[in-house]
Amino acid sequence: LLAKWARIRELRDAVNKDIETLRAEGKVGSSLQANVTLTVNPQDYALLASLGDDLKFVFITSAIDLIAGDDLSIRASTSNSIKCERCWHYRDDVGIDPAHPAICGRCTSNLLGAGEARAFA
Template sequence: GDEILKRVVEGYRRIRNTLRFLLANTSDFDPAAHAVPIEQMVEIDRYAIALMAHFQAEALAHYERYEFHPVVAKLQTFCSEDLGGFYLDVLKDRLYTSATDSKARRAAQTTLHHITHSLLRILAPFLSFTAEEAWKVFQPQGETIFTETFHAFPDIAGAQELIVKWTLLREVRGNVTKALEEARVANRIGSSLQAEVRILASGARYDALASLGDDLKFVLITSAAEIVKVESEAEEGVEVVTSKYLKCERCWNYREDVGTNAEHPGLCGRCVVNLFGDGEKRSAA
């Protein structure tokens, strides 16, 4: 009855909201002029493309066997957990705070462009009107989506290793999110950006976190992140500290260098560089 319908509506809304985000953030992107080659992308973008390609291959295998139901179920999970709950959430900082034409932002848009191409084609067999409506916005010069073949992804070196590594990173991120939520409930922080985290990690977890360098804080959506190497899994944990710094008016990060630029007292150094300099360099996220 009502409960089943409510679930269907929620699932559809999640897919539709994902499409709205993708279309809005690729609206000023022209692949011929702005696309960034795979090898110049930061690691999280390569991971997102590898994950989308993996999901598309799974969906196609189901379609070959006329199994529509698993595709619908997996697609909802993909939109809510892999995209909305992780990649798109992390990406917002780069999309909204990097310079409009910077490589950092264009690489993010290149990734979203690939994801949108693939997602709309996967949707088309069972959400035909939604897929066609979104396709007209996404490719206004193109013909109907039903004349398209499935999206051809660029090759990504070490795609499987990337998926394994980022699955581990997302596991740690889940623990950090839990610790942040506890700090929020205890009124120690408002948003996650008000926090600085210290992660105690061992073995492969430590190596994966350390490889992100300074970009780890962007993956965790905190203002700072530090990792400490411990010997065993039993010693692992997450510590949350409230930032003592001021909040940047533009990117909302709490940073030591907010107010150091006399001409722009409300901005942090990162935003000053992104607005008036060469833009910050990102390697992982």
């Protein structure tokens, strides 16, 4: 378990370096404003995929696209989505509920519905 999370932290640090480049260029203010495409070897893919939807929370990004490949490749980009005023994630479903135009569907569900179930973060 310790080795699993040590490797996850190593990969997160590598992603954060890419996001820092965007921050230095003035393209993002926070890591939540970034979307990440992360290509990893099959072993790391299995490790990260085991986190499911919690992966974006562990990496503190609004979205992460995980791809199995041969070599490590990280591409961080600025999100084109709208920022949720409650959770600050940039999501395509902000305003999906007309009664709550400034929050995302996840927050609407957490506030008014059954909510979400997280396992890791």
